[in-house]
Amino acid sequence: MSDAAAVVGRPDARVGRQTWRTAWRNTFPFLVVAALWEIVAWLGVFPRQLFPPIEDIAARFVSLTASGILEHHTVDTVLRLLAGFGLAAVFGVAIGVAMGRSRRAEDILLPLISIVAPIPGLAYAPLFLLWFGLGNLPSILLVGFVSAFPVIFNSWTGVKAVKEIWLRSAQAMGADDRRLFRQVILPGALPYILTGLRLGLAQAWRILIAVEMLAAVPWGLGWLIFGARKFLDTDAMMSGIVIIALLGLALEKFVFKKIEDYTVVRWGMVK
Amino acid sequence: MVPIEISGVTLTYDTPSGKVPGVKDISVAIKPSEFVCIVGPSGCGKSTLLNMIAGFLTPAEGEIRIDGKKVDGHGLDRGMVFQDFAQLFPWRTALGNVCFGLEMKGVPKDEREKIAREQLRLVKLEKFCSSYPHHMSGGMQQRVAIARALAYNPSVLLMDEPFAALDALTRDDMQRLLADVWRETRKTVIYVTHNVSEAVYLADRVLVMSPHPGTVKIDLPVTLPRPRDPLSIEFIEHQKILLDHLGHAAGGGAQTQHA
Numbered sequence: 001m002s003d004a005a006a007v008v009g010r011p012d013a014r015v016g017r018q019t020w021r022t023a024w025r026n027t028f029p030f031l032v033v034a035a036l037w038e039i040v041a042w043l044g045v046f047p048r049q050l051f052p053p054i055e056d057i058a059a060r061f062v063s064l065t066a067s068g069i070l071e072h073h074t075v076d077t078v079l080r081l082l083a084g085f086g087l088a089a090v091f092g093v094a095i096g097v098a099m100g101r102s103r104r105a106e107d108i109l110l111p112l113i114s115i116v117a118p119i120p121g122l123a124y125a126p127l128f129l130l131w132f133g134l135g136n137l138p139s140i141l142l143v144g145f146v147s148a149f150p151v152i153f154n155s156w157t158g159v160k161a162v163k164e165i166w167l168r169s170a171q172a173m174g175a176d177d178r179r180l181f182r183q184v185i186l187p188g189a190l191p192y193i194l195t196g197l198r199l200g201l202a203q204a205w206r207i208l209i210a211v212e213m214l215a216a217v218p219w220g221l222g223w224l225i226f227g228a229r230k231f232l233d234t235d236a237m238m239s240g241i242v243i244i245a246l247l248g249l250a251l252e253k254f255v256f257k258k259i260e261d262y263t264v265v266r267w268g269m270v271k
Numbered sequence: 272m273v274p275i276e277i278s279g280v281t282l283t284y285d286t287p288s289g290k291v292p293g294v295k296d297i298s299v300a301i302k303p304s305e306f307v308c309i310v311g312p313s314g315c316g317k318s319t320l321l322n323m324i325a326g327f328l329t330p331a332e333g334e335i336r337i338d339g340k341k342v343d344g345h346g347l348d349r350g351m352v353f354q355d356f357a358q359l360f361p362w363r364t365a366l367g368n369v370c371f372g373l374e375m376k377g378v379p380k381d382e383r384e385k386i387a388r389e390q391l392r393l394v395k396l397e398k399f400c401s402s403y404p405h406h407m408s409g410g411m412q413q414r415v416a417i418a419r420a421l422a423y424n425p426s427v428l429l430m431d432e433p434f435a436a437l438d439a440l441t442r443d444d445m446q447r448l449l450a451d452v453w454r455e456t457r458k459t460v461i462y463v464t465h466n467v468s469e470a471v472y473l474a475d476r477v478l479v480m481s482p483h484p485g486t487v488k489i490d491l492p493v494t495l496p497r498p499r500d501p502l503s504i505e506f507i508e509h510q511k512i513l514l515d516h517l518g519h520a521a522g523g524g525a526q527t528q529h530a
């Protein structure tokens with residue numbers, strides 16, 4: 001709002017200053033934490049190897065990147081994430097929408113899902129490892145399984161929240177069931193579906209990093225962090241954690257935010 | 272455009288707490304291109320009757336015929352405008368909303384956009400084709416809803432208190448606009464309102480309903496020349512007559528507002 005007003009008034013200077021102020025506001029808390037970290041590290045509360053100063057972490061981050069190791073871990077993790085979360089998105093939306101549309105599906109699935117969903121995802125990990133062996137398959141399936149629940153719940157709620165008057169208007173204008181679904185129910189439920197996907201993705205991250213520590217995958221950020229413990233390689237651990245944080249931020253800002261701005265925000269369905 | 276015959280229509284709602292009478296034994300014949308207003312206190316079955324004509328509800332007894340054809344479910348021969356601003360699809364622009372019915376009908380894109388633009392021009396919103404509903408005022412949204420209901424060219428327009436949630440000034444404008452639209456399109460219109468002056472301003476004929484159970488009490492023609500002057504003696508007299516009837520119908524609870 002105030003942005004628009006500023007553009008009308010004095011173009012570049014104002015907007016530029018605004019951007020800088022926002023950037024500063026966003027980085028300030030991190031600078032504080034970084035400073036505290038530095039102080040603790042240099043005070044020597046922990047041995048340097050266990051609590052390295054930021055320079056050490058940065059140096060390690062650079063060398064791991066230069067050698068391509070960090071990239072390899074990252075790519076493997078991201079591929080697993082996409083595969084697992086992709087499954088969750090497709091099946092989760094389908095199941096949730098089915099539950100919202102059909103009384104039968106709701107009656108059958110809701111009790112099952114209500115019991116299975118609250119169990120911490122990692123509790124299923126040993127089962128999946130026994131059933132599907134080690135490596136990618138159990139990791140991807142577990143990620144898909146666990147992150148599907150928030151998607152299911154929110155899609156279901158979203159379909160139920162589609163306004164009756166939209167359905168009536170569409171029917172009055174001759175929409176058949178198929179078009180009612182595509183043209184009214186899906187867009188009408190989209191704010192909830194997006195929320196479900198966002199929660200599902202967060203869930204997928206958590207379970208993936210954990211299961212990579214268990215599933216004996218050769219590459220992956222979870223494995224990098226877990227494996228580094230054996231060698232007291234705190235710098236590598238921190239590098240892995242930093243990557244996870246950056247990826248999470250990027251997915252939020254460049255994927256979810258963009259999709260939302262283009263759809264439900266533009267349509268005024270969420271603020 | 273087409274006649275509507277409502278004969279002996281009765282509907283009772285089944286609720287957990289027992290049967291609630293909706294409407295009872297209503298018979299009305301509506302002529303082609305007639306503008307009929309239904310007035311009556313809240314809960315007298317106006318919406319119930321309209322929803323039966325729209326095909327959302329099926330009468331338990333009696334039948335409704337539009338152009339001789341018995342109503343069975345909704346159909347593209349009827350357009351519907353509700354009171355709720357939220358009836359527009361927020362994910363579609365004004366133009367997209369107006370296109371909806373045509374899309375369902377299978378009209379090709381270029382043609383339906385041309386028709387939709389024409390409809391939006393009719394309700395004086397041609398400049399807002401690409402606006403989303405949430406950027407429009409309530410009055411504009413209701414105009415889009417009217418354009419949307421007219422776009423696929425139904426012969427009957429059903430309106431359930433479309434302007435009741437608007438402020439008085441906007442409502443006056445909207446009534447004038449609707450009268451113009453009706454003059455241009457000559458649809459058969461059934462318009463529900465609880466506002467007496469709105470009924471006198473718009474209608475060829477006013478049906479006064481009374482509750483418990485919902486029945487049509489009086490069928491009053493309004494023959495004043497158009498465009499009507501809400502300040503003329505005749506207008507105010509019509510209003511008085513209606514208010515009298517409504518007073519009996521509602522047991523004194525009727526309301527009036529100046530158009």
Ligand SMILES: Nc1ncnc2c1ncn2[C@@H]1O[C@H](COP(=O)(O)OP(=O)(O)O)[C@@H](O)[C@H]1O
Pocket residue numbers: 284285286291292293311312313314315316317318319320485
């Ligand atoms: N869906 C429903 N279920 C049960 N009763 C209803 C329902 N809709 C309306 N009614 C009842 O039917 C009567 C007529 O309602 P309605 O047609 O909405 O009146 P109006 O539109 O004139 O205010 C009222 O007594 C109302 O309580």
Ligand SMILES: [Mg+2]
Pocket residue numbers: 317318319431
């Ligand atoms: Mg009503």
